[in-house]
Amino acid sequence: MTSPVGIALIGLGWWGKKILNVLATAPADIRVVRAVEPNIEAVRGLCEDKAVVVSADYADALTDPAVEAVVLATPHSLHGSQIEAAVAAGKHVFCEKPLALTRAGAVKAVRLCRDAGLVLGMGHERRWEPPIADMLARADAGELGRIHQIEANFSHDKFLTLDRDNWRLKADQAPAGGMTATGIHLLDLSVRLLGPAESVLCICEKLSSDLPQGDTVAAYVKFRGGGTSYVSASLANPFMSRFTVYGSKGWIDIRDKAHVEAPDGWIVTSVAAGGPITTAEVPPAEPVKDNLVSFARAVRGVESYPITAAHLVDNIALLEAVFASALSGKIEAVA
Numbered sequence: 551m552t553s554p555v556g557i558a559l560i561g562l563g564w565w566g567k568k569i570l571n572v573l574a575t576a577p578a579d580i581r582v583v584r585a586v587e588p589n590i591e592a593v594r595g596l597c598e599d600k601a602v603v604v605s606a607d608y609a610d611a612l613t614d615p616a617v618e619a620v621v622l623a624t625p626h627s628l629h630g631s632q633i634e635a636a637v638a639a640g641k642h643v644f645c646e647k648p649l650a651l652t653r654a655g656a657v658k659a660v661r662l663c664r665d666a667g668l669v670l671g672m673g674h675e676r677r678w679e680p681p682i683a684d685m686l687a688r689a690d691a692g693e694l695g696r697i698h699q700i701e702a703n704f705s706h707d708k709f710l711t712l713d714r715d716n717w718r719l720k721a722d723q724a725p726a727g728g729m730t731a732t733g734i735h736l737l738d739l740s741v742r743l744l745g746p747a748e749s750v751l752c753i754c755e756k757l758s759s760d761l762p763q764g765d766t767v768a769a770y771v772k773f774r775g776g777g778t779s780y781v782s783a784s785l786a787n788p789f790m791s792r793f794t795v796y797g798s799k800g801w802i803d804i805r806d807k808a809h810v811e812a813p814d815g816w817i818v819t820s821v822a823a824g825g826p827i828t829t830a831e832v833p834p835a836e837p838v839k840d841n842l843v844s845f846a847r848a849v850r851g852v853e854s855y856p857i858t859a860a861h862l863v864d865n866i867a868l869l870e871a872v873f874a875s876a877l878s879g880k881i882e883a884v885a
């Protein structure tokens with residue numbers, strides 16, 4: 551039995567609050583020691599309820615010896631400098647997605663953590679959704695044969711009510727519609743299944759809203775080792791989340807019944823070559839918590855964290871090319 555990893559939760563907005571809530575159910579592995587939120591008055595009551603110390607200054611977390619790791623639930627533009635400061639203070643890092651907006655930024659974050667012997671966790675909780683984890687295990691075991699194609703969509707309309715100057719709608723932090731909000735999870739799964747990407751064509755349009763960076767994005771990715779992935783996301787249609795992978799020996803289609811902020815289970819339709827098409831219901835789980843528990847166990851050295859440095863860099867290299875293609879309207883090479 552190991553002691554829980556003490557974390558500082560940095561940023562108590564939408565997702566920071568979600569993380570605070572789910573970690574209340576994982577006390578054996580990970581414990582919120584303190585929180586940092588510049589808009590402190592907005593969260594004082596919540597932090598009192600949870601008995602979590604809150605302050606406005608990131609340095610308070612970095613100098614607290616009870617804090618072994620920081621969990622960054624902050625705007626994208628802050629991730630790079632906050633990782634650098636955490637590593638300089640000897641803290642492990644769990645960063646919400648995206649890790650960086652450029653391949654160079656991802657390489658730097660990965661290198662800083664690796665050279666300091668620190669674990670770098672990533673908010674790609676979709677890998678911990680039970681049907682996704684099962685699909686990845688079956689793909690790794692060869693049960694799907696050669697993976698040919700992926701089709702995936704992750705859409706919601708939660709941002710339609712945001713102030714139009716919100717950071718999530720700004721060109722420097724979210725330049726291609728919903729790609730940084732939701733599509734990035736699908737790019738992560740695509741890279742996990744098909745390896746580094748070679749090129750991408752991205753089309754981002756503003757079709758039914760005034761969202762400044764567009765509301766409808768689609769990327770068609772070609773992978774270096776063969777295979778393609780079609781990843782799409784809307785910020786202006788009702789919730790949808792599906793991930794379908796096709797292989798020479800079978801295919802699996804996974805649909806979320808609700809957004810991961812309040813999981814409600816999954817519907818999985820699949821077939822193995824020669825067999826019938828079957829549909830199964832998978833009960834709700836809490837992948838956001840399970841990802842953080844996996845991170846904490848990696849910090850304690852009792853298991854290895856499954857999102858590798860190569861996955862992290864390959865995903866952001868692809869994201870950077872998605873941005874370039876959305877701007878140019880052309881097929882762009884992935885660095």
Ligand SMILES: NC(=O)c1ccc[n+]([C@@H]2O[C@H](COP(=O)([O-])OP(=O)(O)OC[C@H]3O[C@@H](n4cnc5c(N)ncnc54)[C@H](O)[C@@H]3O)[C@@H](O)[C@H]2O)c1
Pocket residue numbers: 560561562563564565566586587588589608622623624625626628646647648673674675730731810
């Ligand atoms: N994994 C997921 O499924 C998922 C879902 C939603 C959001 N996210 C990610 O979580 C992060 C935060 O997104 P959000 O939707 O919660 O945004 P948000 O705007 O609701 O919250 C961000 C919070 O960070 C605070 N903040 C700003 N500057 C700070 C600083 N210097 N130090 C500490 N806190 C600071 C803000 O005051 C705000 O409360 C983003 O990286 C986003 O992509 C991940």
